[in-house]
Amino acid sequence: MSAWAELGWRLVFGAATLLVAFNYRDVAWRIHGLMANAVGINRLLTPAMVRFTCGVLAIVSMVSVAVGLARP
Numbered sequence: 001m002s003a004w005a006e007l008g009w010r011l012v013f014g015a016a017t018l019l020v021a022f023n024y025r026d027v028a029w030r031i032h033g034l035m036a037n038a039v040g041i042n043r044l045l046t047p048a049m050v051r052f053t054c055g056v057l058a059i060v061s062m063v064s065v066a067v068g069l070a071r072p
Helices: 002-021 024-035 047-070
Strands: none
């Protein structure tokens, strides 16, 4: 049963990061706004960088789900 739970977690995580990557409801701007004034945060943290990072995480997560389903 834990294999199904892990697969479900990866699917939910992939869907959530995909929503951020597509900037649904300005989530990338909200993440940027929360982190922009923190100490130690670089100027490279832009909403575009947040969207790119979440897009890469979504792709990795979805590929992991596909490979997990393909294994017998």
